[in-house]
Amino acid sequence: xxxxxxxxxxxxxxxxxxxxxxxxxxxxxxxxxxxxxxxxxxxxxxxxxxxxxxxxxxxxxxxxxxxxxxxxxxxxxxxxxxxxxxxxxxxxxxxxxxxxxxxxxxxxxxxxxxxxxxxxxxxxxxxxxxxxxxxxxxxxxxxxxxxxxxxxxxxxxxxxxxxxx
Ligand code: RP5
Numbered sequence: 453x454x455x456x457x458x459x460x461x462x463x464x465x466x467x468x469x470x471x472x473x474x475x476x477x478x479x480x481x482x483x484x485x486x487x488x489x490x491x492x493x494x495x496x497x498x499x500x501x502x503x504x505x506x507x508x509x510x511x512x513x514x515x516x517x518x519x520x521x522x523x524x525x526x527x528x529x530x531x532x533x534x535x536x537x538x539x540x541x542x543x544x545x546x547x548x549x550x551x552x553x554x555x556x557x558x559x560x561x562x563x564x565x566x567x568x569x570x571x572x573x574x575x576x577x578x579x580x581x582x583x584x585x586x587x588x589x590x591x592x593x594x595x596x597x598x599x600x601x602x603x604x605x606x607x608x609x610x611x612x613x614x615x616x617x
Contacts, residue, residue, distance in 0.1 A: 456511025459486040459582050462503065462529065464519035466490060468542045472518040474572045475540065478579035482596050484586065487512075493524040500525070504532035514582040517565075518575065520544040523555040526565045536585060538578040539565040 459479055463472045472488070479486045491500050507515060507529075515533065517526035518540035526539030541552035549570035557567040566581065568574030580597075587594035 457485045457487045458513045460512045461488045461516045462491040464492045474575040475579040504529045516578045520552045523552040539567045540574040541570045543571040
């Protein structure tokens, strides 16, 4: 669907936004439109079903799903759409996100979730992976992604410094 918003960022709770906003900011930096929604597998199951079953018809091409604890959101979303689903384990208070990670990564064969790192790194990398997927069919985006990576490379100092203030 030309012109549609290509990326959906969904998360299980408002509390996940502190992590998932890093995915949103990275997509912004790459000029990729995204729609950010709270969709809880446990608290709003009907919303989850409606979103996941309708995501392709809405024109989304990639779903980034972040959740913590018993993090069923990415897997249940992947069960109801054939769009690529990238899972971000949110760092939980009780188990530091190890629960989130294992909940998301251990999918049974047949329903894949591309699982990223716990927390901010995973959110940023989910956005970059979504960009790489979209760039396969968008040459202008491919150039922006290359430029983003080149800028990152250029920003790394050759030697550490004591005082950066
Ligand atoms: C999960 O429970 C959410 O993804 C969140 O990471 C976690 C805690 O949610 P809140 O109690 O902060 O709303 O469903």
